[in-house]
Amino acid sequence: MTCLPGKTDKALGLVIDLDTCVGCQACVTACKGWNDQGYGAPLSDQNPYGSNPSGTFLNRVHSYQVQPVEAAPMIVNFPRSCLHCADAPCVTVCPTGASYKRVEDGIVLVNEDACIGCGLCAWACPYGAREMDADAGVMKKCTLCVDRIYNENLPEEDREPACVRTCPTGARHFGDLGDPESAVSQLVAARGGYDLMPEQGTKPVNKYLAPRKKDRPDQASLLAPLLDIQATGFAGWLDRVLRKI
Amino acid sequence: MNPAPSVIIFTVFSGMGFGYLALLATVHDYSGIAAFWHWFVGYALATIGLAASAFHLGNPARAWRAFTQWRSSWLSREAWGAVLALLALAPVALSDWLDLGLPRGFGWPGAVLAVATVAASGMIYASIRAVPRWHHWTVPVLFVAFACAGGSLLAGLRDLSLLALLVLGALMVLYWRVGDGAFARAGSTMGTATGLGTLGGVSVFEPAHTADNYLLREMIYVVGRRHAAKLRVLALLLAVVLPLLAMLLLPGRYGPYVAVPLHLLGALAHRWLFFAEAEHVVGLYYGKR
Numbered sequence: 001m002t003c004l005p006g007k008t009d010k011a012l013g014l015v016i017d018l019d020t021c022v023g024c025q026a027c028v029t030a031c032k033g034w035n036d037q038g039y040g041a042p043l044s045d046q047n048p049y050g051s052n053p054s055g056t057f058l059n060r061v062h063s064y065q066v067q068p069v070e071a072a073p074m075i076v077n078f079p080r081s082c083l084h085c086a087d088a089p090c091v092t093v094c095p096t097g098a099s100y101k102r103v104e105d106g107i108v109l110v111n112e113d114a115c116i117g118c119g120l121c122a123w124a125c126p127y128g129a130r131e132m133d134a135d136a137g138v139m140k141k142c143t144l145c146v147d148r149i150y151n152e153n154l155p156e157e158d159r160e161p162a163c164v165r166t167c168p169t170g171a172r173h174f175g176d177l178g179d180p181e182s183a184v185s186q187l188v189a190a191r192g193g194y195d196l197m198p199e200q201g202t203k204p205v206n207k208y209l210a211p212r213k214k215d216r217p218d219q220a221s222l223l224a225p226l227l228d229i230q231a232t233g234f235a236g237w238l239d240r241v242l243r244k245i
Numbered sequence: 246m247n248p249a250p251s252v253i254i255f256t257v258f259s260g261m262g263f264g265y266l267a268l269l270a271t272v273h274d275y276s277g278i279a280a281f282w283h284w285f286v287g288y289a290l291a292t293i294g295l296a297a298s299a300f301h302l303g304n305p306a307r308a309w310r311a312f313t314q315w316r317s318s319w320l321s322r323e324a325w326g327a328v329l330a331l332l333a334l335a336p337v338a339l340s341d342w343l344d345l346g347l348p349r350g351f352g353w354p355g356a357v358l359a360v361a362t363v364a365a366s367g368m369i370y371a372s373i374r375a376v377p378r379w380h381h382w383t384v385p386v387l388f389v390a391f392a393c394a395g396g397s398l399l400a401g402l403r404d405l406s407l408l409a410l411l412v413l414g415a416l417m418v419l420y421w422r423v424g425d426g427a428f429a430r431a432g433s434t435m436g437t438a439t440g441l442g443t444l445g446g447v448s449v450f451e452p453a454h455t456a457d458n459y460l461l462r463e464m465i466y467v468v469g470r471r472h473a474a475k476l477r478v479l480a481l482l483l484a485v486v487l488p489l490l491a492m493l494l495l496p497g498r499y500g501p502y503v504a505v506p507l508h509l510l511g512a513l514a515h516r517w518l519f520f521a522e523a524e525h526v527v528g529l530y531y532g533k534r
Contacts, residue, residue: 002314002316002317002318003316003317018441052456052457053456054456054457054458054459055458056458056459057454057458060453060454061453062439062449062451062452062453062530062531063449063450063451063452063453064435064439064441064447064448064449064450065447065448065449065450066441066444066445066446066447067445067446067447067448068444068445069445071445073445074444075450076439076441078439078441080453080530089373089374089375091317092317092318093317093318093319093320093369093372093373094314094317094318095310095311095312095313095314095318095320095321095324096307096310096311096313096314096321097310097313097314098310114307114310115303115304115307116302116303116304116305116307116308116310116311117302117303117304118301118302118303118311118320119301119303119463120318120320120369122459122460122463122464123246123373123375123376123463123464123525124372124373124374124375125375125527126374126375126433126438126525126526126527127438127527127530128460128464128527128530131458131459131460132303132459132463133303134459136303137302137303137304138303138304139303194440195440196437196438196439196440197433197437197438197526198437199431199432199433199437200374200375200433200526201374208440210440210441210443210444211444
């Protein structure tokens with residue numbers, strides 16, 4: 001049934017630190033690599049070496065310029081993927097029951113065997129998290145690497161989403177955002193993690209951490225007192241005499 | 246949104262077909278072979294539309310699964326409505342054709358189902374909050390108004406079609422007026438989409454990918470909006486004004502002959518605009534609407 005579960009036992013999701021992300025696209029590549037061989041239809045590419053390449057990706061990294069009112073502009077790299085919303089509009093519109101939200105951990109998944117490829121769920125998602133695979137004709141979306149996080153054949157340190165595992169700067173964090181004691185929840189509380197497009201009423205599970213405040217160019221340097229060199233001894237006497245002349 | 250021909254044809258033809266079927270079942274009283282042809286046209290329009298919608302699917306063979314989620318999905322409800330309406334109207338159609346003398350009252354449940362199906366089509370779009378222009382009650386009402394106008398023109402009901410066309414014209418203008426401010430009223434900006442709006446003005450520095458993708462093809466359709474104002478006038482003229490004049494001025498049965506093709510062209514133009522003008526909030530991530 002594509003009715004949403006009122007409450008999930010866990011709320012697994014990601015916390016993405018925009019202060020730390022350097023926009024290296026490693027998460028995009030790791031996601032594509034893992035999802036080419038595991039869960040469901042592989043993410044296909046069309047005309048990958050031609051003049052107009054196109055392909056299915058579950059994670060994309062944008063880059064924005066932010067211009068604060070009285071500070072230097074900054075570049076913010078912005079990874080965008082499924083937010084595993086508590087009130088996921090993509091689930092309720094699905095006519096076949098292929099799209100569902102799991103009661104046990106809150107992950108939003110697509111049962112590809114039941115997907116007719118109507119595309120309505122992709123329309124319903126405000127975040128562009130779903131992409132129809134042009135080869136398989138079914139909807140693809142982030143699975144939160146459901147085939148990694150519970151996979152006992154993998155070493156324990158690998159039981160997290162591929163994007164999190166690969167991130168070289170530690171900008172991506174994975175955990176239970178429904179548990180206020182979890183490391184990710186504490187991180188969100190400490191850094192003021194926020195929702196994307198809260199006005200869309202989707203109640204996203206994933207949270208984003210804003211870049212920390214940068215120093216202002218007009219702020220005095222911490223080294224300023226050291227730069228004010230007072231001459232002593234003979235040089236000091238010369239300094240005083242020369243000032244008086 | 247991408248104005249896919251399959252969906253435009255589906256919504257326009259099936260809407261007109263269901264409107265016509267509803268009138269055949271309740272107002273008209275044909276008999277014999279004439280009844281057969283009238284019902285045939287109604288059923289053909291409705292089912293051609295349904296068949297066209299299958300071309301929009303990535304996996305048409307599994308289309309039967311679309312009947313399972315009627316509790317949450319408007320698409321599923323529309324599928325049920327369509328099948329139930331066509332089934333409920335079948336005895337009335339047979340009775341008309343073979344002169345079985347079924348009372349006209351038997352047509353009403355089918356007619357109500359036919360109109361409900363068209364409204365459910367509209368609700369598929371109106372239920373999508375991520376497309377602010379669509380997320381409004383005028384959408385299902387407009388779809389039903391198109392079905393009534395198209396159906397009554399096809400049926401050649403002069404007075405009813407004049408009324409339906411006037412209501413349709415007013416609704417088209419209302420939909421455009423409400424829709425033009427809808428995106429701004431929804432309150433989504435690049436600032437809220439990225440959450441960076443609290444820090445300052447946000448603009449795109451680099452796109453996430455240099456070639457296009459499913460999102461850009463399906464939901465970020467910017468071509469053709471340039472001519473939106475002209476197309477709106479054209480759609481209003483063809484769908485409402487000219488058919489209205491044809492029904493008023495041309496004698497007897499010649500009115501519908503002129504009015505129906507014009508109205509159909511206008512409805513197609515309107516439906517093309519319905520998709521091409523609708524802006525999805527995902528475009529904010531790309532700095533495109």
